[in-house]
Amino acid sequence: MFAQSVLAESNGLYIGDMLFYIISFVILMLLVKKFAWKPVVKMMHDRAEKIANDIDSAEESRNEANELAQKRQSELKNSRQEAASIVNDAKQNGETQRAQIVETAQNDAQALKEAAQKDAQQARQDALKGAQNDVANLSIEIATKIIHKELNANDQKALIDSYIEGLGKDES
Amino acid sequence: MGGESAYTFKLFGLMFDWTNVISGLIVCVIVFCVLFGLSRKIQMKPKGGQNVLEWMIDFTNGIVRGQMPASKTGQYSFFAFVLFIFIFVANQIGLVFQFGWDGHELVKSPTADPVVTLTLSLVVMSLAHFAGVAEYGFKGYVKSYVKPFALLLPINLFEEFGNFLTLGLRIFGNIYAGELLLKLLASLAFSHGPLTMIVALPLEIIWQGFSVFIGAIQAYVFVTLTTVYISRKVSEE
Numbered sequence: 001m002f003a004q005s006v007l008a009e010s011n012g013l014y015i016g017d018m019l020f021y022i023i024s025f026v027i028l029m030l031l032v033k034k035f036a037w038k039p040v041v042k043m044m045h046d047r048a049e050k051i052a053n054d055i056d057s058a059e060e061s062r063n064e065a066n067e068l069a070q071k072r073q074s075e076l077k078n079s080r081q082e083a084a085s086i087v088n089d090a091k092q093n094g095e096t097q098r099a100q101i102v103e104t105a106q107n108d109a110q111a112l113k114e115a116a117q118k119d120a121q122q123a124r125q126d127a128l129k130g131a132q133n134d135v136a137n138l139s140i141e142i143a144t145k146i147i148h149k150e151l152n153a154n155d156q157k158a159l160i161d162s163y164i165e166g167l168g169k170d171e172s
Numbered sequence: 173m174g175g176e177s178a179y180t181f182k183l184f185g186l187m188f189d190w191t192n193v194i195s196g197l198i199v200c201v202i203v204f205c206v207l208f209g210l211s212r213k214i215q216m217k218p219k220g221g222q223n224v225l226e227w228m229i230d231f232t233n234g235i236v237r238g239q240m241p242a243s244k245t246g247q248y249s250f251f252a253f254v255l256f257i258f259i260f261v262a263n264q265i266g267l268v269f270q271f272g273w274d275g276h277e278l279v280k281s282p283t284a285d286p287v288v289t290l291t292l293s294l295v296v297m298s299l300a301h302f303a304g305v306a307e308y309g310f311k312g313y314v315k316s317y318v319k320p321f322a323l324l325l326p327i328n329l330f331e332e333f334g335n336f337l338t339l340g341l342r343i344f345g346n347i348y349a350g351e352l353l354l355k356l357l358a359s360l361a362f363s364h365g366p367l368t369m370i371v372a373l374p375l376e377i378i379w380q381g382f383s384v385f386i387g388a389i390q391a392y393v394f395v396t397l398t399t400v401y402i403s404r405k406v407s408e409e
Contacts, residue, residue: 016188018291021196021282025295028200029254035204036211037250040225043214050216 128164136160195282198269199262207257232256235396240403248402251299256395259283259292259343263387266351267380283390284348286341293340296398297332304405316405339397343390350383 266281361372
């Protein structure tokens with residue numbers, strides 16, 4: 001009775017209609033799945049994944065940037081120290097080099113001076129010797145001419161030597 | 173409307189009703205065309221139609237997720253999505269077209285016919301029971317009828333049958349009543365010339381708007397109850 005009163009509003013219980021609706025609904029589901037649902041859901045899934053990845057990679061790159069900044073900071077500090085040590089080294093090197101140069105220059109100068117002194121000494125010695133001989137000869141000649149007497153050349157020479165030594169002592 | 177204007181044909185020994193066949197076909201075509209149109213040019217950055225489609229999918233996914241644990245949703249979100257769109261369009265189509273020809277009604281809301289709504293609820297309940305068997309095996313499924321104790325068996329059986337009946341008849345009642353009142357208002361409008369037309373026009377507009385609202389609500393209720401029935405079968409209570 002109940003079923004009849006409900007079905008009175010339909011055009012009757014048509015099994016065909018039921019089958020038609022079930023089949024058409026299944027076909028509709030298949031079509032919608034193929035053309036609309038799958039691509040969209042896949043895209044939604046991809047997007048969710050992409051966003052998650054983006055968040056992860058953003059975190060990663062932020063960490064990386066932090067690391068890099070710290071590295072740079074420490075490197076900057078290091079390079080500053082390095083620069084300071086280089087400057088110090090250079091200063092020290094310069095100092096020692098200067099000292100060395102000065103020392104060698106002094107040594108050189110000393111040596112030169114000594115050589116020059118020696119040369120001068122030698123020259124004076126030579127000159128004195130030359131002069132001694134000349135004077136000895138001259139005085140022998142003068143003496144011979146004056147006294148016409150041949151003096152012993154050796155005695156004469158000793159006489160002149162003593163004379164000239166006294167001369168050198170007066171000069172120096 | 174009603175038995176007097178039955179307009180049927182026979183195929184493979186089965187009786188078909190033209191009204192249901194034509195309106196069901198129209199609903200299917202509309203649903204498919206809309207969803208097909210919205211799902212063109214799918215992009216990572218959604219635009220226009222894709223946004224609408226994703227909003228609808230999110231909506232039905234939300235219904236399903238509210239009823240069952242995420243591990244069990246599986247294909248049910250898809251079923252709920254198609255079911256929701258189908259019923260929503262079926263509810264609204266009778267508000268837009270009421271097409272008759274040669275004394276026969278050809279196009280109306282398919283959901284204003286109890287055979288159609290009971291077919292849908294039959295599909296839903298079959299799916300729910302099938303899911304229950306698939307989840308717990310036939311033994312576990314049968315056992316669920318004698319829980320928490322054996323005395324409740326008749327009540328449980330009656331409840332299952334009641335679920336099936338109320339699920340189908342609720343939506344039929346709402347949509348059928350809406351259409352019936354629309355037809356009454358239309359016949360009022362044409363009963364006594366221009367005066368009744370002026371009176372009936374605003375009433376018709378108001379009632380159509382209200383029916384749109386009811387159609388949306390009923391589609392939502394139907395899908396929500398569908399997921400409730402399925403989730404009761406697949407998850408421990």
